[in-house]
Amino acid sequence: MSPQSSPFSPTTVVGAQNYPAELVAAVVRATEAAASACLPLVGSGDKNAADELAVAAMRNALGLAPFDGTVVIGEGEKDEAPMLANGERLGTGAGPACDVAVDPLDGTRLAAENLPGAVAVIALAPRGSMFDPRDVFYMQKLIAGPAGIGVLDVRAAPAQNATRLAEALGKPLDELVIGVLDKPRHASLIAELSHLGVRVHRVAEGDVSIAIAAATPASGIDAVMGTGGTPEGIIAACAVRSLGGFMQGRMAPQSESQRAAAVSAGHDLTRVFTLDELVASDRVLFVSTPVT
Incomplete structure (x- = not known):
């Protein structure tokens, strides 16, 4: 069964003017890699397997991004899902120092059941600017x-x-x-x-x-x-x-x-x-x- 269309198609980018074009392009590639990786499991009923594929693809892609990133928000803790870990370092280390918030697959059940609204998302902000909500899910x-x-x-x-x-x-x-x-x-x-x-x-x-x-x-x-x-x-x-x-x-x-x-x-x-x-x-x- 093919995925249903989304109101966010194609990729949505907000705030591109705030960062170098090569970094913006790398972040776009990372969300697209996550989305593409889990597509074979859309409609499979296995939300954790789809999430695992999205996490791995996003981690690999962000490892090549030209920035010094630290994960502040690694979605997944509250439901013991696969995740990029809080405190994990991402990027080549060359470029802006950033806080990173990620959800490689927001709407895991939506993807597993082939319902509209599942997305792969990444947000960046300057180092130290994102609130860290650890311990409260x-x-x-x-x-x-x-x-x-x-x-x-x-x-x-x-x-x-x-x-x-x-x-x-x-x-x-x-x-x-x-x-x-x-x-x-x-x-x-x-x-x-x-x-x-x-x-x-x-x-x-x-x-x-x-x-x-x-x-x-x-x-x-x-x-x-x-x-x-x-x-x-x-x-x-x-x-x-x-x-x-x-x-x-x-x-x-x-x-x-x-x-x-x-x-x-x-x-x-x-x-x-x-x-x-x-x-x-x-x-x-x-x-x-x-x-x-």
């Missing part, structure tokens, strides 16, 4: 386009944020579209938004793709609400910052053991992270290549 996120700046607050009730955004966009609530991961933890969120009359766009998984859509005016998605992966949140923050959008995040452990580990590691679970705190530089590069 989940984050509550609120993401929108430029209209959300100065309007939305992750601490406010979903209905309040939806009403504020609709007013800022100049549209009725029943035309507002909010993306939410279709997970049991979001049952009350979906119910609250639906009761308000908001159109809820449910996605099975794929935090990064829906975040980019929310930050892009006229994409059809006005905002993203709910809890998803923290690693994907940092990757998304790079794209959202490049696109001039709005984002806030708050650590959201999903069990008592996760909460205890986060507190023990020194995290303040009440802290609201702004976009500037999630990635503290305008010099970001975001590259996404569709798999499905």
Whole structure:
């Protein structure tokens, strides 16, 4: 079965002006290598095998890239999937010193079941500018386009944020579209938004793709609400910052053991992270290549 088309086809590159052309080209090759490597397993039902192929291909390609990269976000820890390890050094060592956030296959189940939305993604920022969320694998996120700046607050009730955004966009609530991961933890969120009359766009998984859509005016998605992966949140923050959008995040452990580990590691679970705190530089590069 051939892969379904993706709204991100062909490769999306945001922030190319911030880095040398040869480095941008190398990063594009790395996402395309990851996407191509796992294509034979699209629809196979084996998400870990597809992820392994994508990880290996991306690691090999980034090893040849002209930069001094350190992996800050190596997606995979929370579900024990294959991953590029946090702290891993990448590149030839010649060129810009960068923090690296990667997800060789965001939407592993989507790829395994041949559903739209799986992508291979890489984000770069200057060394020391990416927030390192180690020990906390989940984050509550609120993401929108430029209209959300100065309007939305992750601490406010979903209905309040939806009403504020609709007013800022100049549209009725029943035309507002909010993306939410279709997970049991979001049952009350979906119910609250639906009761308000908001159109809820449910996605099975794929935090990064829906975040980019929310930050892009006229994409059809006005905002993203709910809890998803923290690693994907940092990757998304790079794209959202490049696109001039709005984002806030708050650590959201999903069990008592996760909460205890986060507190023990020194995290303040009440802290609201702004976009500037999630990635503290305008010099970001975001590259996404569709798999499905």
